[in-house]
Structure formats: structure tokens, C-alpha cells
Amino acid sequence: MKTTTLFPFIALSFGITWSLAAVLIFFTDSTLVFLLAVWAPGLVGIFLVGRQYGRKGLGIFFRRLTLWRMPLVWWLYLLLGFPALVYLGAAIKGTISDPFPFSSLSEALPAIALSLFLLGTNEEFGWRGVALPLLQRKFSPFWAGLILGIIWAAWHIPAFFISGLQYESWSAVPYFGGVIALSVIMTPIFNSSRGSLLIAYLYHFQMMNPIFPDAQPWDSLFVALAAVVVVVLNRHTMFKKGSSVTEVLMPGQEAEITSEADEAAKESLSATAG
Numbered sequence: 680m681k682t683t684t685l686f687p688f689i690a691l692s693f694g695i696t697w698s699l700a701a702v703l704i705f706f707t708d709s710t711l712v713f714l715l716a717v718w719a720p721g722l723v724g725i726f727l728v729g730r731q732y733g734r735k736g737l738g739i740f741f742r743r744l745t746l747w748r749m750p751l752v753w754w755l756y757l758l759l760g761f762p763a764l765v766y767l768g769a770a771i772k773g774t775i776s777d778p779f780p781f782s783s784l785s786e787a788l789p790a791i792a793l794s795l796f797l798l799g800t801n802e803e804f805g806w807r808g809v810a811l812p813l814l815q816r817k818f819s820p821f822w823a824g825l826i827l828g829i830i831w832a833a834w835h836i837p838a839f840f841i842s843g844l845q846y847e848s849w850s851a852v853p854y855f856g857g858v859i860a861l862s863v864i865m866t867p868i869f870n871s872s873r874g875s876l877l878i879a880y881l882y883h884f885q886m887m888n889p890i891f892p893d894a895q896p897w898d899s900l901f902v903a904l905a906a907v908v909v910v911v912l913n914r915h916t917m918f919k920k921g922s923s924v925t926e927v928l929m930p931g932q933e934a935e936i937t938s939e940a941d942e943a944a945k946e947s948l949s950a951t952a953g
Contacts, residue, residue: 680731680927682813688723692805693834695719700837708843717799720834724805728927736936739928740808746875746929753868757878761885764901768894775892790889800883806831806862807869807879809927816925820866821910821917828862849895857899860906861886866923867913874924 699716703709715722728740769775781787794800806827814823832855838846846854865882872878916922926933 680727680809680813680933682816684727684731685810685813688720688727688805688809688813689830691723691726692720695723696834697837700841703841704837713841714797716837718801720805721801721803721808722805724809727809732928732936736928739932739936741876742929743808743874743876744880745877746873747877749868749872749875749878753871753878757868757882757885760905761882761902762888762891764905765891765894765898768897768899768901769892771897772894774894777892780889787890794887794889795884799887800880803876803879803883807865807874808876811866811869812874812925812927815870815920815923819918819920820870820923821863823923824863824866825859827866828859831862832856832858845893848893853896853899857896857902860899860903863906864902864909867909867917870916870923873930874926 696716696719699712699719702712703716725737725740729737732740766775781790810827810830811823814827817823818826835846835855835858836851838844839849839851861882865879868882869875869879910917924930928936
């Protein structure tokens with residue numbers, strides 16, 4: 680897959696999401712239309728991988744969901760550190776003492792499952808599945824994460840105009856800054872896990888965990904400060920090109936499947952010539 684694949688990925692992701700968002704804003708509040716709008720980056724990423732590498736390549740791409748190893752400090756940040764930033768923001772906002780949004784565990788589980796499997800988590804098949812590895816072929820991890828963060832934040836713009844979403848009560852600028860900071864932080868996590876889609880998936884879930892209190896805009900501010908700390912502590916790799924994951928498929932598999940495709944093409948050409 681060439682780096683120029685970024686252009687159709689971005690064009691299709693924005694085109695589909697923004698078109699469907701316009702339908703939601705002006706015509707209907709269909710849940711299916713909303714889900715398709717949210718899934719667009721992930722679906723586009725999967726489509727481009729399938730078109731480039733075929734069915735076998737898609738299988739290898741999805742195997743990135745099995746990668747789970749990364750330094751303990753990142754697991755601690757994912758499971759404890761990020762929630763701590765949210766609750767700190769909620770404490771300042773005054774929402775930390777709000778009633779728990781669900782009356783029981785049986786009521787909370789469906790909402791958690793919805794966030795985990797049907798909402799924004801699926802975006803990661805596109806953002807970190809395709810876009811980030813391709814960006815890191817041209818840029819150092821910091822700049823790749825920053826550029827992707829700006830694209831990711833801009834993709835969310837229509838959400839502020841769709842009625843019924845929590846975005847209506849949030850300020851756009853702090854939220855966009857938080858999204859960019861999240862992308863910067865997620866980049867070294869992604870690289871340290873060898874390009875794990877599982878880790879990116881879980882991190883995205885934490886960003887929209889339904890049991891967390893509303894902490895905007897303070898949680899975005901704390902995430903931005905955390906991003907500064909992460910960049911400083913990882914400055915030797917964050918600004919070093921070539922120290923990051925650049926393969927779209929499972930590590931070490933992209934060259935192999937590309938070689939197989941080249942051999943198949945040569946055999947087909949030889950057979951035709953004969």
C-alpha cells in the first residue's frame with residue numbers, strides 16, 4: 680500500500696461521514712445512518728486493505744487485534760491514568776458527584792457493549808489501522824500523530840450540529856485540542872505495541888466510556904498536558920523517523936504478501952505470454 684492511499688482514505692472517510700451527517704442534520708435522526716457515519720473511517724480502511732491485499736491480507740490485517748504486549752507503564756496509563764484525568768476534570772467541573780448514570784450493572788452493561796462494539800471504536804480500523812502507519816512512512820511519530828489528530832478532529836465537526844448528541848453542550852475548541860492531544864499520546868502507545876489495533880480500540884473505548892462523568896473541557900486540558908509530558912519523556916523516539924510502525928498488515932507480513940502477489944502476477948503474465 681502506497682503512502683498516497685492516504686488521499687482516497689481521507690476523501691472517502693470525510694465524504695461518507697459528512698454526507699450522512701447532513702442527512703441527520705436536515706432530514707432524519709435514523710440510528711442506522713448515524714452508525715454508518717461513525718463507522719465510515721473504519722469501513723473505508725477495511726475496504727482499502729481488502730482492495731490492496733485481498734482476502735488473505737484482510738485476515739493478516741485483523742490479526743493486529745491479537746497484539747496486546749506493550750510496556751506496563753502504558754497499560755497503567757490506559758487502565759488507570761486516563762480515567763484519572765477524566766475524574767480530575769470532573770472534580771473541577773463539579774460533575775464528579777453527579778449520580779451514576781445507570782441504576783444497576785445490568786443497565787450499564789448494554790451501554791458499555793454499545794460503546795465497545797458499535798460506536799467510535801470501529802474508527803480505529805481506519806485511523807490507526809491505515810492512516811497512522813502510512814503517515815509514519817513520511818513523518819516522525821510526533822508529526823504523524825499531530826497531523827492525524829488534526830484530521831481526526833476536523834472529521835468530528837458535523838457532530839456539533841447533530842441534535843441529541845452530547846457535543847451540543849461542549850465547546851468545540853477545547854474538544855478539538857483534546858482530540859489532537861489524544862492522537863499524539865496514542866502514537867507512542869501504538870508503536871510500543873507493534874501496531875496493535877486492540878490497544879487502539881481499547882483506548883478509543885476509554886475516551887467514550889459511558890460510565891465516566893462529563894468532564895469537558897477540563898479533561899481535554901489535562902490530556903493536552905499529559906501529551907506534553909509524553910512527548911518530552913519520549914522525545915528520543917517521537918522525533919526520530921524510522922523508529923515507528925509503518926506496516927498496515929501484521930508486523931513482518933506486508934513484504935511477504937506483497938512478494939506473493941508479485942510472483943502470482945509474474946506467473947500470470949508468463950502464462951499469458953506463453
